[in-house]
Amino acid sequence: MTRPDERNDSQALSRLTQLARDTVQQPTAAELDRGLSALLSARAASQTSRRRQVVRWSLAAVCAALCALLVVQGTAVWRGRARALPALAYRIEGGTVLAGGYLRDAGNGGIRLFFEEGTKVELLPGARGRLRPVDAEGTRVVLDQGSATFNVARSKERRWLVEAGPFSVAVKGTLFMVSWDPQHERFELRLQHGSVVVSGPIAGGDIELRAGQRLLVDLPKQETLISEEPGASATAPTGQPPPSSSAGNDSSALAPAPVASLQPSTLAPGTSSSSAAVSSASKPERKSSWADHLAHGRWDRILEEVEQRGVDATLESAPSEELFALADAARYRRRTDLARAALLAQRRRFPGSARSVDATFLLGRVEESRDRAQALGWYDEYLERAATGTYSAEAWGRKMVLTNELKGRASARPIAEEYLRRFPNGSYAGAARALTTDP
Amino acid sequence: MSKRLSQVSLSLVAGANGHDVSDLALAQGLATGEAWAIRVTWQRFAPMVLALAERSLGSRSDAEDLAQEVFLNVFRKANTLREPDKLRSFVYSFAIFGLKAELRRRKLRAWLSFLAPEALVNLAYRSTDVESRDLLRRFYALLDRLSQRDRLVFSLKELESMTIEEIAPVLGLSVSTVKRSLTHATARLSRWISADPGLAAALDTRRWQR
Numbered sequence: 001m002t003r004p005d006e007r008n009d010s011q012a013l014s015r016l017t018q019l020a021r022d023t024v025q026q027p028t029a030a031e032l033d034r035g036l037s038a039l040l041s042a043r044a045a046s047q048t049s050r051r052r053q054v055v056r057w058s059l060a061a062v063c064a065a066l067c068a069l070l071v072v073q074g075t076a077v078w079r080g081r082a083r084a085l086p087a088l089a090y091r092i093e094g095g096t097v098l099a100g101g102y103l104r105d106a107g108n109g110g111i112r113l114f115f116e117e118g119t120k121v122e123l124l125p126g127a128r129g130r131l132r133p134v135d136a137e138g139t140r141v142v143l144d145q146g147s148a149t150f151n152v153a154r155s156k157e158r159r160w161l162v163e164a165g166p167f168s169v170a171v172k173g174t175l176f177m178v179s180w181d182p183q184h185e186r187f188e189l190r191l192q193h194g195s196v197v198v199s200g201p202i203a204g205g206d207i208e209l210r211a212g213q214r215l216l217v218d219l220p221k222q223e224t225l226i227s228e229e230p231g232a233s234a235t236a237p238t239g240q241p242p243p244s245s246s247a248g249n250d251s252s253a254l255a256p257a258p259v260a261s262l263q264p265s266t267l268a269p270g271t272s273s274s275s276a277a278v279s280s281a282s283k284p285e286r287k288s289s290w291a292d293h294l295a296h297g298r299w300d301r302i303l304e305e306v307e308q309r310g311v312d313a314t315l316e317s318a319p320s321e322e323l324f325a326l327a328d329a330a331r332y333r334r335r336t337d338l339a340r341a342a343l344l345a346q347r348r349r350f351p352g353s354a355r356s357v358d359a360t361f362l363l364g365r366v367e368e369s370r371d372r373a374q375a376l377g378w379y380d381e382y383l384e385r386a387a388t389g390t391y392s393a394e395a396w397g398r399k400m401v402l403t404n405e406l407k408g409r410a411s412a413r414p415i416a417e418e419y420l421r422r423f424p425n426g427s428y429a430g431a432a433r434a435l436t437t438d439p
Numbered sequence: 440m441s442k443r444l445s446q447v448s449l450s451l452v453a454g455a456n457g458h459d460v461s462d463l464a465l466a467q468g469l470a471t472g473e474a475w476a477i478r479v480t481w482q483r484f485a486p487m488v489l490a491l492a493e494r495s496l497g498s499r500s501d502a503e504d505l506a507q508e509v510f511l512n513v514f515r516k517a518n519t520l521r522e523p524d525k526l527r528s529f530v531y532s533f534a535i536f537g538l539k540a541e542l543r544r545r546k547l548r549a550w551l552s553f554l555a556p557e558a559l560v561n562l563a564y565r566s567t568d569v570e571s572r573d574l575l576r577r578f579y580a581l582l583d584r585l586s587q588r589d590r591l592v593f594s595l596k597e598l599e600s601m602t603i604e605e606i607a608p609v610l611g612l613s614v615s616t617v618k619r620s621l622t623h624a625t626a627r628l629s630r631w632i633s634a635d636p637g638l639a640a641a642l643d644t645r646r647w648q649r
Contacts, residue, residue: 012632013625016578017597019571024493026486035489035503036481039510043477132573142569163569199499 029365033332090115095123101131101142115139118153119160132163147179154194167200167217185219223369224334290325299329303338311338315345320355327362339366357382361391364398376402393419397428400435409435466523469514477514484530485510495538495594497579505541509533535591535609542587577638581631589624592617 027035095111096104103111103123113121113131119139123129127146132139141148143164152160154173162169164180167187174194180187189198191209198207198215207226209215216225293301306314306326318326323346330339343366346359364378379399386392396419404412416435419428426432460468460479468476488509492502512533520529582590591610595601603621607614632638 010625010629012638013629016574016632019574020494020497020578021598021600023571023575024490027489031489032482032485035485035506036478039481039507040477042507042511043514130569163572168572 030332030334037332097131103129103131115153117155117158120151121148123148143178143180145180145182147177149175149177151175152194165200166219167198170197170199187215187217187219189215191215221370223336226334290322290329294325294328299332302326302329303333303335306338311341315341316349318345320346320350320353323349324355324359327359331362331366336366336369357386357389358391360385361389361395364395368398368402372402372406376406393423393426393428396422397426397431400428400432404435461524462526463524466517466520466526466529469517469526470520470523472514480513480526480530481510484527487527488530488534491534491599492538492541494598495591496541497575497582501541505534505537509537512537531609538591539587542590545583546587574638577635581628584631585624585627588612589620589627592620593624593628596621 091114092103093112093114094109095106098104103113105111105123105125108125110125110127111123111129115121121141123143124147127148128144129146129148130142130144132142139158140161140163141150143162148162150160150162150171152171152174160171162171162178164178164187165182165185167180169176169178169189171194174191174196176189176191176193176196178187178189187200189196189209191211191213193211195211196209198209200217201219207215207224209226212228214227216227217223218225290302290305293299302325314326315323323342327339327342327346330336330342340363343359343363346353347356347363350356360378361382364375364382367375367378376399379395379402382389382395383392383399389395396415400412400415400419403415412435416432419426419432420436423429460476465476465480465483469480485506488506489502492505493499496502496505509530513530516533520526582593585593588610592606592612595606595609596603601609603614603617606612607617610617612620
């Protein structure tokens with residue numbers, strides 16, 4: 001007979017496995033795009049090496065690894081297996097730490113935390129947060145609401161993790177400000193020094209930010225914007241903590257800007273931008289084509305060149321192939337405004353071309369993150385113009401999904417049936433069958 | 440015209456032709472190194488491999504790395520596939536092989552005591568709340584303590600919902616060994632959970648929706 005405590009343990013395990021099962025989601029189309037791009041690059045690189053070379057290097061690596069293993073293990077024994085670092089000491093100003101790590105503001109001046117290894121954290125007035133376990137794993141700070149600045153000292157042993165709503169920021173030696181507005185589900189990170197990796201419900205997976213960049217995620221609008229901070233320091237990460245005077249100064253340097261100013265001006269065609277100030281005389285000579293950049297995953301190079309040439313000028317003068325490469329690069333870098341502008345330019349300037357038809361489909365993909373009804377319109381137009389085109393299966397699938405979301409199951413069912421008739425083994429076949437089956 | 444084809448291969452959305460291709464034709468395309476076959480194979484099987492790896496390892500970035508490794512191996516060895524219509528099983532076997540290797544690497548890293556496991560900062564969560572992330576962290580830390588075989592059996596059974604009869608051939612084990620391994624893993628995990636008061640409390644206080 002099962003004891004009650006055994007039953008409880010079993011239930012606890014079931015709950016944990018259920019949580020783990022439910023947490024993992026299918027990769028998005030953008031993540032798959034990114035993965036395929038990386039795979040093609042890796043494959044191209046691997047094909048250049050010869051098999052013999054691999055065998056020879058493998059043998060050498062095994063020998064080296066064995067030697068290294070002996071040395072490393074010897075060192076570990078010598079260190080007395082001192083894996084656990086002592087807990088990190090800190091002092092707090094302007095508030096207290098309550099049970100559960102809750103940081104309570106003593107007044108209205110915000111809370112400042114000073115850690116012994118040099119890291120400073122400041123919760124700006126109005127912010128609420130929690131200090132999670134400070135142990136050998138590293139330190140985690142949870143920002144429940146408001147803004148906070150982090151000046152994290154570089155350390156090989158300790159990791160820093162900042163969590164804000166559904167987002168987490170992996171940190172090593174950097175200076176940044178993070179804000180989370182739970183009411184409007186808006187996340188913002190402004191990075192002054194170093195680099196961070198942000199993960200969370202972001203289309204395209206984790207985002208690595210460089211010094212001087214600002215990330216803004218608006219969950220209700222499903223918008224992810226990365227922009228360059230005008231005048232921000234683009235200092236490369238060094239082995240030392242970034243130069244700073246005090247936490248107060250850091251926070252003033254990174255004071256949150258009004259939301260309206262977060263729109264990256266370089267994204268919007270037709271608006272004045274810093275890129276427009278660059279004269280055509282200073283235009284750098286392109287050593288390789290954008291298609292080549294795209295094939296090698298050098299999306300940022302394309303976007304940099306566009307900014308140097310000027311967005312408007314590029315959209316008006318770039319050949320069809322370059323516009324397409326630009327649209328792809330902008331899509332992969334989640335600069336949806338720029339991607340949309342490039343695709344619209346493609347349609348306007350080359351209306352009779354095959355790329356113009358493809359651009360119609362891709363406009364639907366881009367528009368899905370902003371206006372699903374409009375995306376549906378683009379898919380309809382694409383299917384009218386290219387019933388058996390390159391993207392017809394994908395267009396039928398997306399049309400079915402969006403119709404189901406916007407107009408309900410009854411409207412989506414005929415599309416699902418048509419999809420199954422045309423593409424019985426297509427990637428949306430499962431969803432289509434689910435729609436055609438009575439609930 | 441050649442530029443147009445090049446553009447199609449770079450537009451990372453599977454085209455109509457890709458969806459209509461059978462596994463048999465796909466395997467034959469891979470064996471001859473066709474570019475379209477690589478693209479379609481990725482689009483068709485990568486979601487399966489990524490989800491399997493992420494659930495088993497608890498890390499999105501590790502899962503992505505593993506998927507890259509798996510598909511490079513699949514493309515390299517495609518011409519050795521004896522039954523081309525069983526491409527899905529072929530890819531799956533490479534994924535399991537990759538998982539085993541990754542778990543071995545993790546054990547090695549854990550054994551080398553001062554190389555702390557990197558997965559701790561990169562768990563698989565997207566929109567989950569902070570409390571759930573804590574639970575997941577602790578859960579995957581417990582899984583890390585299992586042996587490689589026990590962990591794989593447990594993951595395939597409980598996280599992938601495979602039957603014992605399906606797991607046995609995939610791992611090259613007998614059915615009785617899989618059963619034994621699963622019992623062992625479940626008992627150990629349950630014991631560790633009950634011995635962790637913080638975990639038990641978090642589970643008690645968390646509101647379960649289902």
